[in-house]
Amino acid sequence: MDEKAIQLWSQIKHGNHERLSLFSDLFITTVLMVKCVFSMPL
Numbered sequence: 001m002d003e004k005a006i007q008l009w010s011q012i013k014h015g016n017h018e019r020l021s022l023f024s025d026l027f028i029t030t031v032l033m034v035k036c037v038f039s040m041p042l
Contacts, residue, residue, distance in 0.1 A: 034040065
């Protein structure tokens with residue numbers, strides 16, 4: 001992983017609201033890939 005991948009992996013703020021942030025598509029894809037490769041539960 002490089003610095004750009006880590007930045008893309010960061011949370012994205014949604015609007016001006018103080019609610020929970022959404023995770024980036026890259027983060028979700030990475031987590032699902034790790035889950036499949038290592039047969040790990042989420």
